[in-house]
Amino acid sequence: MDIRHLTLMLFLIGFSASSAYDDTWTIQVSPEVRTIEGYPAVLPCSFTHPTHTLHSSMNVVWRLGHARTSTVLFRCSSLNGSQQCETGPDQDQRYRLEGNHREHDLTLRISSTGLQDSGRYYCSVELPDQLHANYENKMGTRLRVEAPPRILSLSIGGSADTRLKALCQVQGSPLPDVQWTGLDEVLDAVNEAAPRSQEAPDRHKTTSQLLDIQPGGQYTCTASNPLGNDQATVYILPPSPEMSQINNTRHDTLTVPLLLGLALALKLLLFLGGLGVLFIKSQVGSKNQDHSNE
Structure with missing residues (x-):
């Protein structure tokens, strides 16, 4: 194989690799970002796209969470090659685009973070002119607010x-x-x-x-x-003397009727016992008198 055939083969291989790369959208993000409560957080995100792709109009979207459980936190649109990415009237002002989308930089800034901002964030590019053209990094960025x-x-x-x-x-x-x-x-x-x-x-x-x-x-x-x-x-305060006296009074209130009841029961038993003794004595006396008469 001569030098010309070898050069042509290397050129074709390089062209094929370049074409394969150019036909692929890629989104690059940081796996994790940390910040402290009350301070801002910056979530980097950039993208590349095929050289032949026209994207004069595009939407930039940041979500917290993935799939059906996700919440759209930031969304802006750039139409007809505009250098501005316009947000809607209801956009939370804590979120803003830190990067220049026309330079493939979709970095998001979150001001005054709180613990509730911790979670996994996803950035994506949507092309309104192309059907189902939505490109996103599937791993996302973990934001840890400490x-x-x-x-x-x-x-x-x-x-x-x-x-x-x-x-x-x-x-x-x-x-x-x-x-x-x-x-x-x-x-x-x-x-x-x-x-x-x-x-x-x-x-x-x-x-x-x-x-x-x-x-x-x-x-x-x-x-x-x-x-x-x-x-x-x-x-923890100890029980006050007044409360102790109240508790003792309650205890005495319960105890006195109980003691009175026991005393009455005892008297009744003694009374019944006395009647029994008298009855027995009378019976014994009657029997003795009968024997005397005999």
Whole structure:
């Protein structure tokens, strides 16, 4: 094989590879983006397309979630080669296109993120002039919004007549660890299992229960994760003397009738016993008198 045939073969192979690449739409995204609650998040997305494709009109769409459960968060349209991608009147202003779609950059910016923004995002390109022309990266981008622990509530449940328990509800990402202490002693608690699914609405919240707490005790709930910690303390008042007197009065109110009833029953028994003794004596006396007469 001479040099001309070899050169022609390499050219054809290169042309075929280039043609195959040019006939493919590709969407490039970052697998994961992290930010802290209250700060913005930037989700990179870019695309390539076949060189012969005309896309003077296009729609840019960002969704949270996939398939039927997805929610459209951002949508803009660029018609007739316009350099502007116009959004609708109902577009949430927290979302805006950071990149230039005409330069194949669909990067999305989310301002003032919250824990509810965590999830998997998908960017896509729609071509209105072509039927069913919708190109999307199937893996998406995982957005993780992190937040320091925050104690949402600290409350007391149950009653003194049954069992008192303390409830501490905390929030944070990563999900905080919860520890209870009382008088500088670490106490055992029951922690509610966190939702396993990353899409669960309460995946950043958990509740810890401290059982069998006692009046007059002081209990502290501490929540911590790598971003910090939060702490709250509850003090359970002991029963007041007035309440103790009321309880004693109630007890006496129940006890006195019971004692009176027992006393009356005892007197009745003694009375009946006395009658029985008199009856027996009278019977014995009658028998003795009969024998005397004989």
